């Protein structure tokens with residue numbers, strides 16, 4: 001398939017109001033879920049959720065600049081790596097993944113799938129991996145791999161932020177009003193930065209950090225330089241549950257309750273934590289009465305499904 005802006009025009013995600021347990025109803029809270037988890041390409045379902053928003057303008061730019069190869073960086077369990085591999089296969093780009101750490105067998109499901117989608121994997125020891133954003137190092141890599149289109153680790157760059165910045169208008173059109181709060185999972189913070197940018201200062205934005213990495217706040221800050229929108233967002237680091245792929249019985253129990261109550265799938269790395277956070281914050285009285293909260297379901301459960309566990 002040749003990529004064009006029309007490649008994405010059939011995609012749209014619904015906005016769904018969740019009926020809340022009685023304890024929240026009396027606080028007159030309303031919770032809406034932006035179902036970006038339902039955005040995906042059936043031929044390459046790992047290209048899904050917020051990864052579609054983040055990669056869309058990058059893929060178009062790669063095509064426009066005549067690049068035939070996408071090169072990116074990531075950890076061995078990165079959804080971004082899987083998404084780039086899938087998008088590459090879908091739209092006819094070669095893909096190269098520079099993976100942090102050593103090659104280990106057996107390959108985990110993310111890397112196995114990336115390989116099946118045609119991604120060439122290279123492994124970089126942690127010390128060299130730290131140089132991934134150095135211009136000198138990138139130019140070496142660029143020469144070695146035939147001047148590919150570079151996507152940074154996690155895929156967060158200006159064009160990714162531009163893609164995510166389309167969310168607020170889309171959601172407000174669906175809602176018919178401006179919500180008081182937005183809430184979403186943050187990995188690099190790129191999707192969050194887009195939402196903050198797209199919103200201007202209309203609503204408060206809470207990013208729920210998946211990892212205790214203060215770099216998330218720095219990333220949002222770096223993309224949202226306008227003074228007037230520096231005060232209406234914050235990254236909450238209280239719900240990392242010990243790190244990237246760590247899980248805890250409390251989180252597991254919440255996810256089971258949530259999936260049974262709403263028939264919406266979560267995964268423990270990003271969206272489980274983010275939904276846990278919004279329910280916990282509602283419980284703790286963080287939101288004043290009458291708050292109307294939009295929760296962005298960034299996707300990811302499709303990957304978990306694909307991997308059979």
Ligand SMILES: *Cc1c(COP(=O)(O)O)cnc(C)c1O
Nearest residue numbers: 187188189190191270298299300
């Ligand atoms: C990649 C990913 C994120 C993180 O997005 P950032 O823009 O890096 O903050 C969140 N949720 C899911 C499901 C993801 O796959």
